[in-house]
Structures are given as structure tokens and as C-alpha cells.
Amino acid sequence: MPELDIVPSTDGEVLLRAEGLVKHFPLKEGIFFKHQVGSVKAVDGVTLAVRRGETLGLVGETGCGKSTLARSIMRLYPLTAGRLIFDGADLSTLSRSRMRPYRRGMQMIFQDPYGSLNPRRRVGSIIGDPLAIHKMAKGAGRTKRVQELMEVVGLNPEHYNRFPAEFSGGQRQRIGVARALALHPKLIVCDEPVSALDVSIQAQIINLLDDLQAEFGLTYLFIAHDLSVVQHVSDRVAVMYLGKLVEVADVKDLYSTPRHPYTNALLSASVVADPDKARSRDRIILSGDVPSPINPPSGCRFHTRCPKAQALCSTEEPQLRSAAGDPASHQTACHFPVADGEKLASEKAAILHAVEGFLAEAPSVGAGSREASAT
Amino acid sequence: MSLSTVEVSTAAAPTEDAAAKGIQGRTPLQLVVARLRTDRVAIASIVMILLIVLLAICAPLIAHVTGHSPTEANVDTGTDANGQPLPPGSAGYLLGTDNLGRDILVRIAYGAQISLLVGVLATAIATVIGVVVGLFAGYYGGWLDSILARIMDVVLSFPYVLFAIVLVSVFGASLPLTILVIAFFSFAAIGRIVRGQALSQREKEYVEAAHSLGAGDIRIMFVDILPNLVAPVIVLATLLIPAAIIFEATLSFLGLGVEPPTPSWGNMLSDAEGVGFQAWWFYIFPMLFLLATTLSFNLLGDAVRDALDPRTERIFAARRKRKPV
Numbered sequence: 001m002p003e004l005d006i007v008p009s010t011d012g013e014v015l016l017r018a019e020g021l022v023k024h025f026p027l028k029e030g031i032f033f034k035h036q037v038g039s040v041k042a043v044d045g046v047t048l049a050v051r052r053g054e055t056l057g058l059v060g061e062t063g064c065g066k067s068t069l070a071r072s073i074m075r076l077y078p079l080t081a082g083r084l085i086f087d088g089a090d091l092s093t094l095s096r097s098r099m100r101p102y103r104r105g106m107q108m109i110f111q112d113p114y115g116s117l118n119p120r121r122r123v124g125s126i127i128g129d130p131l132a133i134h135k136m137a138k139g140a141g142r143t144k145r146v147q148e149l150m151e152v153v154g155l156n157p158e159h160y161n162r163f164p165a166e167f168s169g170g171q172r173q174r175i176g177v178a179r180a181l182a183l184h185p186k187l188i189v190c191d192e193p194v195s196a197l198d199v200s201i202q203a204q205i206i207n208l209l210d211d212l213q214a215e216f217g218l219t220y221l222f223i224a225h226d227l228s229v230v231q232h233v234s235d236r237v238a239v240m241y242l243g244k245l246v247e248v249a250d251v252k253d254l255y256s257t258p259r260h261p262y263t264n265a266l267l268s269a270s271v272v273a274d275p276d277k278a279r280s281r282d283r284i285i286l287s288g289d290v291p292s293p294i295n296p297p298s299g300c301r302f303h304t305r306c307p308k309a310q311a312l313c314s315t316e317e318p319q320l321r322s323a324a325g326d327p328a329s330h331q332t333a334c335h336f337p338v339a340d341g342e343k344l345a346s347e348k349a350a351i352l353h354a355v356e357g358f359l360a361e362a363p364s365v366g367a368g369s370r371e372a373s374a375t
Numbered sequence: 376m377s378l379s380t381v382e383v384s385t386a387a388a389p390t391e392d393a394a395a396k397g398i399q400g401r402t403p404l405q406l407v408v409a410r411l412r413t414d415r416v417a418i419a420s421i422v423m424i425l426l427i428v429l430l431a432i433c434a435p436l437i438a439h440v441t442g443h444s445p446t447e448a449n450v451d452t453g454t455d456a457n458g459q460p461l462p463p464g465s466a467g468y469l470l471g472t473d474n475l476g477r478d479i480l481v482r483i484a485y486g487a488q489i490s491l492l493v494g495v496l497a498t499a500i501a502t503v504i505g506v507v508v509g510l511f512a513g514y515y516g517g518w519l520d521s522i523l524a525r526i527m528d529v530v531l532s533f534p535y536v537l538f539a540i541v542l543v544s545v546f547g548a549s550l551p552l553t554i555l556v557i558a559f560f561s562f563a564a565i566g567r568i569v570r571g572q573a574l575s576q577r578e579k580e581y582v583e584a585a586h587s588l589g590a591g592d593i594r595i596m597f598v599d600i601l602p603n604l605v606a607p608v609i610v611l612a613t614l615l616i617p618a619a620i621i622f623e624a625t626l627s628f629l630g631l632g633v634e635p636p637t638p639s640w641g642n643m644l645s646d647a648e649g650v651g652f653q654a655w656w657f658y659i660f661p662m663l664f665l666l667a668t669t670l671s672f673n674l675l676g677d678a679v680r681d682a683l684d685p686r687t688e689r690i691f692a693a694r695r696k697r698k699p700v
Contacts, residue, residue, distance in 0.1 A: 074587050096591075103589035115580035120403070120602035130588045163403075179588070 015219050016050040016073065016106075016187055021082035023065075023072045027294065041293050042068035044243035045082070047320070050187065055213065055220040057234030057251070059227060059266065063290060065243040066223045067111075070191045073221065074108050075099050087186060104134055107180035111192040113172035117164040123150075123175055124160040130182040149178040153208060170201035177208065181216070189221045194229060206233055227270040231255055236329070239263050242301045243293055245320060249330035259323050259330070259337035261306050264344050284344050300335065307344050308336050410682035417678030423671040427664070431491050434484035441467060443478035445485040446636040453477060463656050471656040473646060479656060482638035483664055489639040490668060493554055494620040500558035501619075502612045505565025506604070510596045512566070513573025524570060527563035535560045536625070543631045553632045557622045561615050568607050576600045606683040613676035617669035624665055640665045 024039035042065045050056045060066050071077055073084065075091055084092040087105055094102070107130075110116035117126055128146045131137045137145050147157035153174040164172055173193060180188050190209065194202040206229065212218060224230050230237055230251075237254045239247045239262065247260040258264045265284040286305045291297050297304050303313035312335050322328055323337040338344060411417045430437075434445075443449055453468070453476020455461060463471040463479075470479040512523035539556050546552055576582065577600065585595050626632030627641025635642050640661040647657035 071583075076583060076586050100589040103587065108584070108587045110580055110584055112580055116584045118581040118585075118599055118602070120605070121599070129585070129590070133588050133590050133594065176584075179584070 013052045014049045015052045015087060016221070017083075017085045018046055018048050018069075018073060019083040019085070021046045021069070021072055021084065022080040023068050023077055024080045038294055041243050041296055043072055044293075044296070046240075046243075046245055048238055048245060048248065050219055050221055052186075053213075053217055053219055054235040055222050055233050057230035057237040058221060058223045058240060059225060059230050059237060060240035061225060061266070061290065063293070064240045065293070066225075066240055067191055069240070070108070070189050070221065070223055074106060074189055100134075104183045105185055106187045106189065107183060107185040108189045108191060109173075109176050109180050109193045112196055113169050113176060114164075114196075116176055117172055119164055121163075122160070123155075123162050123164060123167070126164070126175060127178045127182060130179060134183060136183070145182070146178075149182055152181065152212070153178045168201075169197050170204055173197060173201075173205050174208065177205070177212070181212065184216070185218070187219045187221065189223075191223050192225070193222075195224060195226065202229065209233070227267060239266065242290060242296055244301060245333065246302065247330075247332045247334075248320065250327070253327065253330045257326075257330075257340060259326065259332035260302075260334045261308050261338055261344060262302050264338055300333070308338070310336065407679075407682045411678060414678045414682065416674050417682070420671040420675040420678065423667055424675065427487055427668050427671075428491060430484050431487035434481070434488055437484050438481050441478060441481060443467075443481045445477070445481045445638050448475040448477055460654055460657075462654075463660075470660050471654075473643075473657055474650070474654070479643075479660055482643060483640070483660055486638045486640040486643060486661065487664065487668075489550070489633055489637070490620045490623060490665070493550070493557065493623040494616040494668075494672075497554045497557035497561060497619040497623075498612050498615045500554070501561035501615060502565055502608060504558065504562040506569050506601070506608060508562065509566040509569025510573050510600065510604075513570040514577050514592065514596050514600065516574070520570070523566070527566045527570075530560060530563040531567075533560070535622075536629070539626055539631050540629075548631055548634050550633055550637075553623055553626055556626070557619045560622070561619060564615065565608060565611050568611055569604055572604045572607060573600055576603050610676055610680040610683060613672060613679050617672035617676075620665070620669055620672070 021043055022041075022045055023043040024041050026036045027038045027040065028034040029037045044065075046065075046069055048056070058066055058069070068077075072079055075084070075094070079092055082092065083090060086102060089102060091099065091102055117123075124143065124146050125132075127149055128137075128142045131142050131145060143160070147160060150157045150160065155171060155174050155178065159166075164175065167175065173196075176193075193209070194205050197205060209220065210233065213220060220233070222230065222233050234251045237249060237251050238245050239254070239260065241262050247254065247258065247263045249259075254263065255267065258267055261284075265286050268284045284307070288305050291301070291304055297314070299312075299314040299316055300306070300309075300318050303309040306313065316335070318333045318335050320331040320333045322330055323332050323334075325340075326332075438445060443453075449472070452466075453461065453472045460474050460476065461468050461472045463469065465471060468478055468480070470483065472478055473482070508523055508527070512520040512527075535556075538560075542552065542556060573596075577595075582595055582599060585599050590599070623632055623639065624641035624644070627639040628645045630642070630645065632641055633639035635646075643661040644658055644665075647654070647661075650657050
């Protein structure tokens with residue numbers, strides 16, 4: 001795998017760099033003597049860099065390997081291949097005990113505010129856990145520090161002795177944030193931190209994360225499948241499909257001129273709150289399902305569903321590079337990137353138009369539905 | 376519930392504003408205690424167990440007051456003119472005497488000491504071993520789990536009386552040996568439950584969170600996973616105590632446990648062998664105490680299990696409803 005410099009060196013210092021990161025989960029068979037029959041290629045060669053102080057959004061649909069990438073970066077799994085460089089140190093092959101000192105610099109916020117907090121332990125001891133593990137504070141000092149952290153994330157420090165079950169979902173996620181902050185990390189990997197929360201609570205947590213970033217100079221790797229959330233929080237966005245990055249760009253560029261057909265499809269599928277606008281938009285509807293990561297397609301992994309696919313796509317794998325006219329920070333892994341103003345339409349979209357046409361021709365049904373939508 | 380009102384009033388310390396604090400959350404322990412308090416069977420079992428503990432503690436006092444040793448025959452007063460044992464209610468002998476003229480009440484009190492000591496100590500040892508073995512097997516999995524799980528299966532399917540006979544014939548009967556044998560045959564019951572629970576708990580996201588904080592395996596096992604296993608372990612341990620007491624009585628009855636003349640309920644029953652209906656008090660009283668003790672612990676174990684599992688609230692409700700009005 002050729003080494004790619006995604007970030008121009010003038011663009012600030014790189015805090016975390018993953019080079020050709022691979023994580024395969026072996027599939028084993030056999031009753032007594034297990035032998036490997038294949039592997040789930042959850043992350044299959046991801047190269048990315050996170051700059052100090054920025055928020056890098058990572059989007060992709062369910063099962064594309066976002067969470068596996070996050071956990072690989074946190075070194076919760078041994079890596080299958082690739083290099084992981086954090087703050088100048090190569091973490092890719094460190095053992096669990098050798099890894100421990102580096103964990104001070106990188107922490108994680110988990111998706112599920114219910115599952116990620118031990119139900120049988122008090123909030124004070126959960127938040128104080130990182131301090132205890134890294135022997136940073138003891139006794140009254142730890143209590144004081146934990147209560148400070150609770151105040152920072154907007155929890156009542158008096159609730160120190162409560163159990164997680166006594167808090168709401170949003171409050172629990174604040175507990176998770178406080179735990180991640182306890183060691184003053186440089187990088188926080190946020191694995192869908194708001195997707196399990198109500199929309200109103202989502203905004204609170206996102207604003208909290210924003211404030212904390214400004215206050216402590218944090219760097220975020222922010223994983224989500226909600227494109228509007230990612231647009232709001234990110235400086236740059238990386239799009240993932242079936243274990244690989246397909247497009248990386250500054251947030252403005254990605255949302256205004258998406259180059260990869262998959263990014264186009266993803267953006268066209270995002271929910272728009274205004275029904276009139278939603279109607280006028282062209283939706284790109286992809287045919288088929290995501291292929292199995294056990295046996296991914298050859299060449300470009302998206303070619304089986306891509307409206308622009310050609311013979312080349314199934315034989316040669318495209319590398320991340322800047323398309324003509326794009327800034328160096330905007331990189332796309334596509335042989336035939338989408339040009340400005342180009343419309344991607346698929347057959348299914350045409351069927352939808354046909355349905356609308358049918359509704360328009362049938363006056364009784366059409367009029368009724370139009371009246372209903374007008375009121 | 377009466378408990379909650381008590382709590383609110385005690386929580387309102389003079390320095391703190393009770394109204395501002397609002398409703399006090401209840402810890403799992405408080406909830407369990409509150410549920411146990413509504414369960415009359417549990418209360419009765421606890422009272423019974425406390426009475427037996429009191430009897431065991433007061434054994435030297437009883438011996439002192441009556442002036443009867445638990446092991447030595449009372450040659451002058453312990454038998455009637457024909458040298459026969461005294462029935463219950465005889466002067467100075469509430470529960471009568473045995474064929475050597477020893478006071479059965481004093482012997483039962485000392486026997487209670489043995490039974491409770493064996494029951495609690497053997498269960499404690501079995502619980503510690505079972506929790507450690509189960510946690511290691513369930514948490515690490517793989518070959519370690521295969522080995523430890525097979526060992527536990529073997530222990531559970533072992534003919535333990537035969538094993539005890541062999542051990543006693545090699546080392547000679549003694550109280551510590553009895554306790555160790557019982558602990559050895561009990562740990563697997565707890566170990567299997569803990570293993571199964573640990574297997575499911577280690578997949579939880581909070582374990583992953585602990586990993587990401589840099590926690591070591593030992594810390595994850597004993598600080599993170601163990602608190603989630605407390606409920607089943609407590610229930611099982613409570614139910615193991617009566618099993619251990621019966622185990623001890625069985626061994627002593629067979630002459631493999633506590634050595635005579637030290638009294639134990641088991642060897643008292645053994646002494647009563649062959650006396651038939653003539654001296655019924657030889658076996659009735661040790662049997663009654665054995666029954667009362669094991670029954671109380673068993674009922675308490677069931678009550679604790681119900682109290683620890685919030686889902687059984689419905690069972691309680693149904694039980695209350697079913698009662699004839």
C-alpha cells in the first residue's frame with residue numbers, strides 16, 4: 001500500500017496517523033480443532049490523519065467498519081496490519097501493559113450510555129476509575145477531582161454517590177464524557193456519542209463537546225451516521241464504505257461538492273426537515289445491499305452499486321487522490337469522480353417519478369393528497 | 376413502605392435542607408432489605424437462625440449454669456438408680472441425658488457451634504474458590520476455561536462420600552479436614568454459576584470502557600465484573616450453608632467427621648442408633664435442631680433470591696392476592 005500524505009504538512013500538526021490500518025476478524029469452524037475458514041474484513045486498509053485541535057467526522061452506514069476503526073485506533077483490538085502513530089509514538093504493536101501509559105492521551109466516549117456504565121458501581125467511582133487506574137489521585141483528592149469533573153460536564157456534584165440507573169440518558173452520556181476527560185487526554189474518540197439520545201438531548205451533548213474542545217484544546221475523532229450532526233461538529237469529514245475510506249475533505253467541500261458517487265448517494269439520503277424541499281430534491285437510490293465484508297467486491301468496493309461503474313472499476317482499486325480542480329485537502333477514491341453540476345440518477349428514482357406522475361393523473365387521489373399536504 | 380419514610384426522616388440532617396435534596400435514591404442493598412422485610416417467611420427464618428446462633432454462642436454459659444460438661448459423663452446425677460438415661464424434664468436435665476449420662480441440651484448447644492462453624496466456614500472457602508475459578512474461566516475463556524470447566528464438572532459428578540472415606544482413612548478424621556472436604560465439593564456449584572455470568576458480563580460495553588481506560592484483567596474481573604455477580608453468589612452461598620451442615624452431619628454420623636466425644640449433631644444421631652423408641656430423646660432433639668437450621672437457611676436463601684430479583688415482585692403480589700380473605 002503506497003504511503004499517502006492526506007494532510008499537507010503546512011496544515012497544522014498531526015496528532016494521530018493511521019497508515020494502512022487493517023482489522024480482520026477470523027471466522028473459525030470445526031468442533032474440536034478450529035481452523036480458519038475466512039475473515040470479516042471490517043477495516044481493510046484505512047489511512048487517515050487527525051490534526052491537533054480539529055474534529056474529524058467519520059461517516060458511513062451501519063456495518064461499514066466505523067466502530068471497528070475507532071476501537072482499533074483505541075487499540076482495544078490487536079491490529080491485523082498497518083501502523084498507528086499517536087503523538088509521535090508508534091502504538092501499532094504495543095502490548096496491553098505497554099499501551100497503558102499512552103491511554104492517558106487518548107480516551108473514548110461510547111455510543112450506548114446505558115451499556116458503557118457499570119450498573120453496579122457508583123458514579124463517583126466510575127468517573128474516578130481512570131484516576132485510580134493511572135494512580136493520579138487518591139482518597140479525598142480523587143473525590144474532589146471527580147466532583148470538579150462532574151461540574152465541568154454539567155452534572156450535580158452532589159450526585160456523586162448515585163448509581164447510573166438514577167440518571168437519564170443525557171446525564172449518563174455526560175458521565176461518560178466526564179470519565180473520558182478525567183485524564184486530560186489529547187484525543188477523544190467519540191463513537192456515535194449522540195445516536196442513542198433524543199434530538200433535544202443530542203444538541204446539549206454536542207454543545208457540551210464543543211465547549212470542552214474550546215476549553216481544553218481537545219481533538220475529536222467523531223463517528224456518526226447522522227450527516228447533519230457531522231456537518232455541525234466537524235472541521236473535516238471522512239466517508240467510509242465497507243472498510244475503506246472513499247472520500248476525505250473539509251466539511252464545506254464535502255457537503256457542497258461531493259465527488260464520490262457513494263458520498264453523493266449518502267448526502268441525497270439525509271433527512272430534510274422541509275417537505276417541499278425534500279420533494280424537489282433528486283434522491284439517488286442505490287440498488288442492492290452492502291456486499292458482505294467477508295468477501296468484498298474486487299477493484300472499487302462500491303462498483304456493484306455505483307451508477308457510474310465501468311469495467312475499470314471492477315478490476316483496479318482506486319486510491320485516494322484529489323480530483324481536478326479540488327483543493328489538496330479534498331481527496332476521493334474514485335476512477336470517475338462526480339463533476340460539478342453532474343446529476344446522478346438511477347432507475348429506481350425514475351420509478352419514483354412515474355409514481356408521482358400516476359398520482360398527478362388520477363385527480364381524486366392526487367387532489368386529496370395534495371390538499372392534505374397543503375394544509 | 377415503612378422503610379422509605381424512615382429513610383427520608385433520617386436523611387434530613389439538621390445541616391442539610393431536606394426539601395432541596397428531594398427524594399433519596401435507594402441503594403440496591405436498601406431495596407433488598409425493604410423487600411425482605413415484607414416477607415414473613417424470611418423474617419421467621421432469620422429469627423430462627425439468630426436463635427440457633429445465640430444457642431451456639433451461649434453453649435459455654437449453659438454448660439456453666441447447669442454444671443454439665445458436653446463431653447464427660449455425669450456419673451452421679453446423669454442416670455437414674457438403675458443406670459438408665461434420664462428422660463427430658465428430669466431435674467437439671469431439660470432435654471434429658473444420653474446413655475453415658477451426658478446432658479443432651481449442653482451437647483446440642485456445642486453441636487450447634489460445630490454445625491454453624493462448618494456451615495459458614497466451608498461455604499466461605501467454597502465461595503472464594505468458586506468465585507475466583509469461575510471468574511478466571513469465564514473471563515479468559517479459551518483453553519483455561521476448558522480446563523477449569525471440566526475440573527468443575529468432574530468435582531460435581533464425584534461420589535463425595537467415597538472420597539471422604541478415603542481421605543479420612545489416610546489423614547484421620549478432624550474438623551479442619553471435614554471443612555476442607557466440604558468446601559472442595561461445594562466450590563464447583565458456585566464456580567459454574569460465576570463462570571456463566573462472567574461469560575456474559577465480559578461482552579458488555581462497560582468492560583470495553585474499562586479496557587479503554589487501561590484497566591488490567593484482574594481489576595476488570597474483581598472491580599467491574601464481580602459486583603454484577605453478587606446477587607447470584609449471595610443466593611447460592613446462602614443455599615450452600617444448609618447443604619454443608621447436612622454434609623457435616625452425614626460425615627459425623629458415619630464417623631468420618633467430628634471425632635467423639637466432641638459433640639456434633641451428626642455423631643449424636645450416630646450414638647442414638649439402635650436405641651429404638653425407648654430413648655426417643657436421643658435422636659429427636661438433634662434431628663429437630665438439624666431440621667430447623669437447614670430449613671431456615673433454605674427458606675432464607677429462597678427469600679433472598681426473590682428479594683434480589685426485582686422481577687419476582689409479581690410473584691409476591693400474586694402470593695398476597697391468593698391468600699384467602
